[in-house]
Amino acid sequence: MSKLDDIVSLCKRRGFIFPGSDVYGGFAGTWDFGPLGVTLKKKIMDEWWKFFVEDREDIYGIDAAILMNPKTWEASGHTATFADPLVECKECKSRFRADKIADGINESVTTEEFLATHTKCPVCGKENWGPIRKFNMMFLTHVGAVLPDDDKEVAEKNIAYLRPETAQGIFTNYKNVIDTIYPDLPFGLAQQGKAFRNEISPRDFILRDRECSQMEIEYFVNPNTWEENFETMRSLQHEFLENILELPKNKIHELEVPAEDRAHYSKRTIDFMFDYPNGEEELMGLAYRTDFDLSNIARESGKSMDYRDKKTNEVFIPHVIEPSIGVERLFLAVLSTAYSKDEINGEKRVFLKLPENLAPYKFCVSPLLKNKPELVEKAKEVYNLLRKKYSNVTWDDSGNIGKRYRKQDEIGTPKCIVIDFETLENDTITIRDRNTTEQIRKSISEL
Numbered sequence: 001m002s003k004l005d006d007i008v009s010l011c012k013r014r015g016f017i018f019p020g021s022d023v024y025g026g027f028a029g030t031w032d033f034g035p036l037g038v039t040l041k042k043k044i045m046d047e048w049w050k051f052f053v054e055d056r057e058d059i060y061g062i063d064a065a066i067l068m069n070p071k072t073w074e075a076s077g078h079t080a081t082f083a084d085p086l087v088e089c090k091e092c093k094s095r096f097r098a099d100k101i102a103d104g105i106n107e108s109v110t111t112e113e114f115l116a117t118h119t120k121c122p123v124c125g126k127e128n129w130g131p132i133r134k135f136n137m138m139f140l141t142h143v144g145a146v147l148p149d150d151d152k153e154v155a156e157k158n159i160a161y162l163r164p165e166t167a168q169g170i171f172t173n174y175k176n177v178i179d180t181i182y183p184d185l186p187f188g189l190a191q192q193g194k195a196f197r198n199e200i201s202p203r204d205f206i207l208r209d210r211e212c213s214q215m216e217i218e219y220f221v222n223p224n225t226w227e228e229n230f231e232t233m234r235s236l237q238h239e240f241l242e243n244i245l246e247l248p249k250n251k252i253h254e255l256e257v258p259a260e261d262r263a264h265y266s267k268r269t270i271d272f273m274f275d276y277p278n279g280e281e282e283l284m285g286l287a288y289r290t291d292f293d294l295s296n297i298a299r300e301s302g303k304s305m306d307y308r309d310k311k312t313n314e315v316f317i318p319h320v321i322e323p324s325i326g327v328e329r330l331f332l333a334v335l336s337t338a339y340s341k342d343e344i345n346g347e348k349r350v351f352l353k354l355p356e357n358l359a360p361y362k363f364c365v366s367p368l369l370k371n372k373p374e375l376v377e378k379a380k381e382v383y384n385l386l387r388k389k390y391s392n393v394t395w396d397d398s399g400n401i402g403k404r405y406r407k408q409d410e411i412g413t414p415k416c417i418v419i420d421f422e423t424l425e426n427d428t429i430t431i432r433d434r435n436t437t438e439q440i441r442k443s444i445s446e447l
């Protein structure tokens with residue numbers, strides 16, 4: 001089994017991540033977060049919110065609706081260009097994303113270029129392809145009372161999309177924010193929330209899924225200062241990833257995206273790549289989106305997106321620097337960094353070396369023996385004491401102590417506290433460290 005398979009299996013076994021709709025045999029490209037997974041995910045998202053919004057004076061939060069007026073996607077260019085090259089095998093009718101099954105081509109590949117790669121069908125092995133067609137990745141739905149037998153016109157009038165990015169919910173609220181709180185430039189608007197992309201072939205566990213959570217900031221700047229603000233945002237990302245989430249510096253690689261590979265709205269993009277267990281993959285992106293979005297909104301809505309500088313009275317449409325992170329990608333980076341194996345007294349073990357601020361539980365409390373009421377009672381006392389002080393404390397009295405340690409190691413609990421007979425005599429407990437497995441005695445009052 002590869003390391004990624006090991007992680008997928010641990011995620012299911014310990015309740016971090018389950019396949020979506022598991023009970024019905026799954027649903028491609030969807031994943032469900034279990035009790036431990038949602039805790040870890042939420043901690044990652046909360047750290048981001050604290051770092052970029054709460055601890056800063058220049059970035060404000062918003063939470064926009066997922067369903068947006070379809071004009072949004074006309075203006076943003078998504079209706080026209082948010083598409084992947086789809087190719088169909090004429091033999092077995094399987095459909096693929098062309099640039100993912102052939103080497104040396106990118107998303108803008110033409111039929112001729114694709115055929116010249118002489119790629120064989122990954123399913124049937126034949127080489128008999130139809131033309132490349134553009135497949136729009138937005139999920140289409142209808143709002144309001146539209147019936148399946150309504151004519152096309154009625155249906156089309158009521159089309160809506162599940163948002164493919166959270167960014168547009170920010171851009172469309174730019175004017176509301178200016179009109180209400182009128183912040184000084186540069187200022188940012190941050191949002192966390194779901195985004196949907198109908199991937200042709202979802203794969204790589206939670207790396208390429210059809211429904212994901214994003215954390216995005218649109219940082220509005222004076223166009224003359226975009227370069228210095230780009231650098232500020234760039235170093236802030238490193239600080240967050242390396243200092244707050246403790247991702248190893250040497251696993252993060254910046255990739256300057258060449259013009260032909262950049263999204264249609266970007267004048268400069270750096271992809272932050274990460275060494276995942278199955279190879280280097282994109283972790284997040286930092287893009288200079290210019291005034292692309294605000295100018296499009298101004299044109300489409302007929303409303304001014306101008307900003308008047310409070311000191312100089314200069315009037316302009318701000319430009320935008322956008323750091324954009326997929327939460328699941330970050331989750332897997334954190335998890336695969338934490339995933340560790342070692343051998344203790346000849347016994348192999350797996351443990352998650354999660355940073356303390358991210359571990360689902362800070363402490364696990366247990367009585368040495370489950371069938372000694374005086375130990376259980378004392379342990380409950382310590383458990384309740386710790387729960388009052390720290391919210392994320394778990395209780396475990398299942399199996400023997402060795403099994404409990406192995407379970408807590410696998411879910412990344414940094415400290416296990418055991419109440420034994422000595423506790424009853426002198427109010428001391430043992431604390432076992434997850435990483436070293438070393439145990440020390442401490443008095444309860446020191447906890």
Ligand SMILES: [Zn+2]
Pocket residue numbers: 089090091092093094121122123124125126
């Ligand atoms: Zn085929």
